[in-house]
Amino acid sequence: MLLKDATVATLDPPSVERACLRIEGPVVVERAAKLAPAMGEEVIEAEGALVLPGLVNAHTHLYSALARGMPGPAEPPKSFVEILEKVWWRLDRALDEESVYLSGLVGAIEAARSGTTLLFDHHASPSFIRGSLATLRRAVEELGLRSVLCYETTDRNGLEGRDAGIAENRGFLASGPTELTLGMLGAHASFTLSNESLDRLSAAIQDANSSLHVHVAEDRADIEHCRVRHECGLVERLRRHSLLSDRTLLVHGVHLSEPELHDAQADGAWLVHCPRSNMNNAVGHARTIAFRRAALGTDGLDQDMLAETRAAFLRMRDTGREDALAAAFELLVGGHRLASSFFGLALGRLEPATPADLVVLDYRPPTPLTAENLTGHLLFGLDRGHVRSTMVAGRFVLRDRRITTVDEAQVLSRARVAAAALWERKAGL
Numbered sequence: 001m002l003l004k005d006a007t008v009a010t011l012d013p014p015s016v017e018r019a020c021l022r023i024e025g026p027v028v029v030e031r032a033a034k035l036a037p038a039m040g041e042e043v044i045e046a047e048g049a050l051v052l053p054g055l056v057n058a059h060t061h062l063y064s065a066l067a068r069g070m071p072g073p074a075e076p077p078k079s080f081v082e083i084l085e086k087v088w089w090r091l092d093r094a095l096d097e098e099s100v101y102l103s104g105l106v107g108a109i110e111a112a113r114s115g116t117t118l119l120f121d122h123h124a125s126p127s128f129i130r131g132s133l134a135t136l137r138r139a140v141e142e143l144g145l146r147s148v149l150c151y152e153t154t155d156r157n158g159l160e161g162r163d164a165g166i167a168e169n170r171g172f173l174a175s176g177p178t179e180l181t182l183g184m185l186g187a188h189a190s191f192t193l194s195n196e197s198l199d200r201l202s203a204a205i206q207d208a209n210s211s212l213h214v215h216v217a218e219d220r221a222d223i224e225h226c227r228v229r230h231e232c233g234l235v236e237r238l239r240r241h242s243l244l245s246d247r248t249l250l251v252h253g254v255h256l257s258e259p260e261l262h263d264a265q266a267d268g269a270w271l272v273h274c275p276r277s278n279m280n281n282a283v284g285h286a287r288t289i290a291f292r293r294a295a296l297g298t299d300g301l302d303q304d305m306l307a308e309t310r311a312a313f314l315r316m317r318d319t320g321r322e323d324a325l326a327a328a329f330e331l332l333v334g335g336h337r338l339a340s341s342f343f344g345l346a347l348g349r350l351e352p353a354t355p356a357d358l359v360v361l362d363y364r365p366p367t368p369l370t371a372e373n374l375t376g377h378l379l380f381g382l383d384r385g386h387v388r389s390t391m392v393a394g395r396f397v398l399r400d401r402r403i404t405t406v407d408e409a410q411v412l413s414r415a416r417v418a419a420a421a422l423w424e425r426k427a428g429l
């Protein structure tokens, strides 16, 4: 396939060039200012379009895809822990196989329509644990996206629930990676995990040569619980259980101190910043000035990384950071670096021998677009409404604004029925 005469922009380092891309199988095989179509080759005219590498969401919860418009609790939650108890821990308990599958499809459709080609998902469905990750993989692969999946281990559903969570992670990892999907170990947060649970997670990680995806210091309650119960900070606690490695994902880190953030990153851990979720839960501002090895996540609000990057930028500006533009861009680029280290692929490059994971946007800039001002266009010009087509591993999952891999109308119609039933089950819990 030949993608012809596009404006190709890559982010790391920033570059903007008129180029043609030749794609064979899952990879870009040739890139040049001009390429003539080969005999029988399909030609995609991309004149007037902007092509970007597919975007990476470093932390999401696909299971929340069926929560849009869901009635809230009778009494509004008064704290972050109450938001979990009254909303999310009741919703996840009401999930069954059908709703996990459909939320995976709906979330993946949203991702494709937002130009997001790779998701790090953190899944919980306490009434349907065993087989939940395979169900989610089936949905995301049917749509055609890449993902890294894990199950949220926690003590909040008793020891049986905890052990089932670890077993689900272990079983999924043992089933092996596929071209599009990897596994890792998932855990909720320090304040819902005992020392024994952390040791069990650590053992599972060693056995599978994997790493941990965990919420850290999202709310002050997490650090206070750790200080009172374990007499140490959160990073120290994770270290004591050998849970920090070069592919650990620490999500939020809102209440970590700068020295703690430095320590975690020195151990190789990645920080995931979720500014819109943090604002939505009113949990505070992360010290993003100390985020170096870091990426952005939507925490399940949607799968829109352009919106998340803009929110990261505005929030940093609001606290007076003068380098906010560059810092927000670095976080977006961090997603490609993180994903590349997991998949062992040069994601985000669009050069010969790199994966053909890309987004075609209907974007005719009203001002000059160059490598130097690409960040300005990304933050002030582009949004998901510009996404025309999305390709993963050389296959269009969205083409000319139509989802190609599943019947979108049918999925949405099934999802509406499943969501209504899910909300009803949740109300009864």
Ligand SMILES: [Zn+2]
Residues within 6 Å of the ligand: 059, 060, 061, 122, 215, 251, 299
């Ligand atoms: Zn989360």
